[in-house]
Amino acid sequence: MSMLIEVWGDYACFSRPEMKTERVSYDIMTPSAARGLVEAIYWHPGMKYHIDRIYLLKPVQFASIRRNEVKATLLSSAVLSAAKGGEVPMLCTAENIQQRAALVLQDVHYVIECHFTMTEKAAPGDNPGKFQDILRRRLAKGQCYHQPCFGCREFPANFREWHGRAEDIPALPLTQDLGFMLYDLDYSDPENIRSQFFRAKLENGVLDCRDVEVFT
Template sequence: MSMLIEVWGDYACFSRPEMKTERVSYDIITPSAARGLVEAIYWHPGMKYHIDRIYLLNPVRFTNIRRNEVKSTLLSSAALSAAKGGAAPVLYTSADIQQRAALVLQDVHYVIECHFTMTDKAAPGDNPGKFQDILRRRLNKGQCYHQPCFGCREFPANFREWPAGEPIPALPVTQDLGFMLYDLDYADPENIQPQFFRAKLVDGVLDCRNVEVFT
């Protein structure tokens, strides 16, 4: 069952993996980021989202910002040790903080067209109509499991269901976006593989269906 979800916000950063130190965003939201955004609104183990198309409603605009980040992380093993009575893990931000530049998107606005399929984890009483009704109700009420974001948690995303029957005013832009992250392959949890595809905007629409995926 296909759904149209409108999302918009002030800033977005869908980081290119080839940029190691400073963050540089893709020109448009990636399929994996779009799926994560929809899952933040409603997720259930009995369903799996598939991104079909992404419609570009605002021109692609970049801006430079500088952000304070920490260079260290707290290991899960340290937290587990603390839970068993060991010393509590500590992160000294004054010593670990560092300032990084980022090339991010500004004033983003998209419509995400997606559908979902049932998985083997669905309960006997689950069905597509039930899940679609729940998702539509959460979209109309602005409910979510956690705040959807555009790549980084400090870039929150507003969302609503696109009105039924209303045409989508995608920008008349046709552009080759090069290789873009499609998704992550979790078939082998010990060796998670990124998947890429050749992305192209055609009349403001990024078609994510039946694409050739490279690993």
């Protein structure tokens, strides 16, 4: 069942994977980021979201900022050892902070058009109407599992259901070739998680993510 979700915020960063140290955002929200945002509002193992279109409602604006980031991480093996009674791993934030530049999006506003399908993990009492009603109630009340964000946790996203037809969404009249964009991650082989890309193009302010040719 198709849903229209309006999202907006002050900043966003949909990091391009080819940039190594410094973060550089894509020009628009990626399909995987849109799916993650919707899943933050409502997720259930019996359903799977599919992003159909992303509508651009405000001009693309970039801003250069500097952010403090922690350059070290804790090993999962050390955490597992601590859970079994071993030594508790420590990470001194003051010694591991470094400043990095980031080219982020500013004053973003989109409408996400998506639908979901049922999975084999759905319970006998689950059905599409039930899931759609739950999602709509959460959108109306501003409820979520965790705060939806635009790429980074420090860039929170506001959200609500878009009441109206997709044809009436006031997308910007902008057509632009966006090059190769991250589509999603392929988890079919947990030992070899692969990035999936597609050739993205903005047509009259709409990024169409349906039936795209995916490259791995």
